[in-house]
Amino acid sequence: MMNHSQAAEEFTHDVDRTTWHDKTLWFVREKRDKAVFQIPEWEALREAASRIKHNALSNLDEYLLEFEQNAINNGVKVHWAADGREHNEIVLQILRETGATQMVKSKSMLTEECHLNEFLIEQGVDVVDTDLGERVVQLAKEPPSHIVMPCIHKKKEEIGELFHEHLGTEKGASDPKYLAEAARQHLREKFLTRRAALTGVNFAVAETGGFVVCTNEGNADMGAHLADVHIASMGIEKIIPKAQHLGVFLRLLARSATGQPVTTYSSHFHRPRACQAMHIIIVDNGRTTQLGRPDFRNSLKCIRCGACMNTCPVYRRSGGHSYHNAVAGPIGSILAPNLDMRKNADLPFASTLCGSCSNVCPVKIDIHDQLYKWRQVLAAEGYVDSSKKQGMKVMASVFANPKLFRFSGKAGRTMMRLVPFSVSNPLNPWYKQREMPEPPKESFREWYMKRSSKEQ
Amino acid sequence: MNSRERILAAVRQNKPELQPLPETTTFVSDFPDLVAKFCEILRFIGGTPVVVANYQEAEQYIRQTYGDLSNIVSKVPVLESLATTQWDVEDPHQLEAVDLAIIQGVFGVAENSAIWVPEERGGHRVLPFICQHLVLILNASDLVPNMHDAYQRLNVGEAGFGVFIAGPSKTADIEQALVIGAHGARSLSVVLLQNT
Numbered sequence: 001m002m003n004h005s006q007a008a009e010e011f012t013h014d015v016d017r018t019t020w021h022d023k024t025l026w027f028v029r030e031k032r033d034k035a036v037f038q039i040p041e042w043e044a045l046r047e048a049a050s051r052i053k054h055n056a057l058s059n060l061d062e063y064l065l066e067f068e069q070n071a072i073n074n075g076v077k078v079h080w081a082a083d084g085r086e087h088n089e090i091v092l093q094i095l096r097e098t099g100a101t102q103m104v105k106s107k108s109m110l111t112e113e114c115h116l117n118e119f120l121i122e123q124g125v126d127v128v129d130t131d132l133g134e135r136v137v138q139l140a141k142e143p144p145s146h147i148v149m150p151c152i153h154k155k156k157e158e159i160g161e162l163f164h165e166h167l168g169t170e171k172g173a174s175d176p177k178y179l180a181e182a183a184r185q186h187l188r189e190k191f192l193t194r195r196a197a198l199t200g201v202n203f204a205v206a207e208t209g210g211f212v213v214c215t216n217e218g219n220a221d222m223g224a225h226l227a228d229v230h231i232a233s234m235g236i237e238k239i240i241p242k243a244q245h246l247g248v249f250l251r252l253l254a255r256s257a258t259g260q261p262v263t264t265y266s267s268h269f270h271r272p273r274a275c276q277a278m279h280i281i282i283v284d285n286g287r288t289t290q291l292g293r294p295d296f297r298n299s300l301k302c303i304r305c306g307a308c309m310n311t312c313p314v315y316r317r318s319g320g321h322s323y324h325n326a327v328a329g330p331i332g333s334i335l336a337p338n339l340d341m342r343k344n345a346d347l348p349f350a351s352t353l354c355g356s357c358s359n360v361c362p363v364k365i366d367i368h369d370q371l372y373k374w375r376q377v378l379a380a381e382g383y384v385d386s387s388k389k390q391g392m393k394v395m396a397s398v399f400a401n402p403k404l405f406r407f408s409g410k411a412g413r414t415m416m417r418l419v420p421f422s423v424s425n426p427l428n429p430w431y432k433q434r435e436m437p438e439p440p441k442e443s444f445r446e447w448y449m450k451r452s453s454k455e456q
Numbered sequence: 457m458n459s460r461e462r463i464l465a466a467v468r469q470n471k472p473e474l475q476p477l478p479e480t481t482t483f484v485s486d487f488p489d490l491v492a493k494f495c496e497i498l499r500f501i502g503g504t505p506v507v508v509a510n511y512q513e514a515e516q517y518i519r520q521t522y523g524d525l526s527n528i529v530s531k532v533p534v535l536e537s538l539a540t541t542q543w544d545v546e547d548p549h550q551l552e553a554v555d556l557a558i559i560q561g562v563f564g565v566a567e568n569s570a571i572w573v574p575e576e577r578g579g580h581r582v583l584p585f586i587c588q589h590l591v592l593i594l595n596a597s598d599l600v601p602n603m604h605d606a607y608q609r610l611n612v613g614e615a616g617f618g619v620f621i622a623g624p625s626k627t628a629d630i631e632q633a634l635v636i637g638a639h640g641a642r643s644l645s646v647v648l649l650q651n652t
Contacts, residue, residue, distance in 0.1 A: 218640025
């Protein structure tokens with residue numbers, strides 16, 4: 001498997017696409033800013049959301065029990081899954097009991113994390129993703145590259161080509177309106193014929209036992225309200241204590257995600273329809289472990305808005321797939337090492353630590369601090385490249401020795417002036433896609449010494 | 457131990473010390489004119505606001521605007537005459553043929569033009585989603601400033617299902633190009649009644 005920097009290098013080979021990807025996501029960040037600036041109490045709202053989530057995590061067992069009891073009283077079946085495999089088997093079991101061999105699914109990052117689609121397809125179940133972006137990546141046999149905009153890495157011409165092949169649209173057609181209409185027709189037929197639907201959960205309310213699903217397309221509702229069985233999959237961290245807290249989170253979510261005042265549909269499910277079965281699967285899959293890590297438990301506050309990705313200079317220029325994890329970007333990079341340190345040791349290094357992610361996070365997760373802390377943990381646990389470690393050691397000894405530091409600086413400046421090829425060559429990673437700067441004639445220290453001697 | 461017990465035990469062992477809920481979880485929005493704000497936001501998100509005096513004018517507007525549609529369902533008793541059929545279907549799948557659904561919302565939210573529609577207002581849960589076009593009727597006096605006010609007014613668990621609808625269904629999944637009319641209604645008009 002390629003690590004982040006290798007995958008990013010591949011992505012950036014196409015300069016035009018990289019620039020386009022960068023600009024498109026920055027455009028979403030700008031829309032977010034516009035929406036946020038209309039709320040004078042934005043910072044207080046973030047603070048409230050953050051503290052509600054802290055409370056929820058610190059009393060999670062009680063809230064989960066309260067939620068479960070209320071959901072059962074509402075006529076919903078509640079299941080618990082320790083990991084992805086158990087979650088997938090529960091889904092399969094429910095489908096078998098229903099006699100359903102086909103299912104429609106709306107967006108759920110949890111099911112991506114559990115690799116539900118692959119599992120069900122192996123078991124002979126036909127799963128159709130119904131969010132437009134998710135359907136696109138499903139047809140392309142790719143994972144989503146963004147949690148809110150799953151196919152943001154694709155150009156409309158590529159989507160046109162996919163739809164031509166799979167949905168029979170005209171060859172060469174790439175008008176987004178035309179393609180979205182084709183997807184509407186194609187997926188309507190699925191909604192009308194599937195007996196089982198799976199949705200994610202944005203918020204689960206302990207106080208009422210209900211859950212809220214937010215979409216713009218209406219696909220979660222089209223699936224759930226037409227199917228005989230509705231399965232809702234949620235991580236344990238989706239719990240919020242009270243219904244009135246939805247006011248805080250719904251004001252933050254869409255503004256942070258896409259710059260909309262609220263999503264088109266905020267659907268509140270409490271009881272199944274007559275003759276319908278409703279199931280909730282509560283999934284751990286590593287979350288309780290993360291809860292036990294004081295430095296990293298705050299990552300469980302995440303409401304999956306994607307704002308940290310849209311603002312991240314590394315994500316925007318490397319694409320979501322370079323993170324090789326269901327959730328990409330800064331938040332993905334602090335969630336992933338918890339699931340598998342060895343596999344995801346590269347991700348906390350895929351950041352400049354600029355802190356933009358923490359600034360836009362609607363629930364005030366200290367994302368860039370956690371990225372930094374993960375680096376320490378991963379190095380201590382031996383998951384960091386020895387070459388990186390060696391380089392850091394050399395640098396540390398240079399910085400710790402003033403004479404050596406001055407000598408190295410001078411040597412570097414002289415070399416760059418006299419033998420520019422010594423640094424401007426492909427072996428130097430800093431030279432890749434960059435011009436090296438003009439070496440200064442003197443160091444700050446030399447300049448300062450001269451200046452102070454003149455003054456005396 | 458089964459998974460439920462294992463998860464709960466792990467949470468108990470690993471959770472941090474109890475953090476109190478914040479004292480302030482609601483905020484006040486001060487809009488001088490709720491109807492104006494609601495209409496401005498609804499236009500911004502692709503919906504059509506229509507302010508009329510009464511049901512009679514609402515009926516006129518709907519006839520003029522949607523006169524060419526054939527399958528019209530009206531769930532608003534006063535506007536029953538607009539319905540082209542009773543559509544008292546058992547199976548919600550049959551609603552696939554509905555061109556226009558007219559439903560009365562309970563209240564609206566000025567800051568984001570969302571309207572609360574609990575299931576009993578539509579008969580079938582799927583109606584406001586499966587119809588090609590949607591008209592929501594709302595009393596202009598039933599507007600609240602923001603979402604905090606909305607949840608104060610709402611007993612959210614009362615309905616088995618309820619939804620805040622803000623604008624027509626949409627997607628920007630293809631290159632961030634906005635397309636109105638994804639899987640739900642292709643258009644939304646909100647008719648605000650002033651004299652009710």
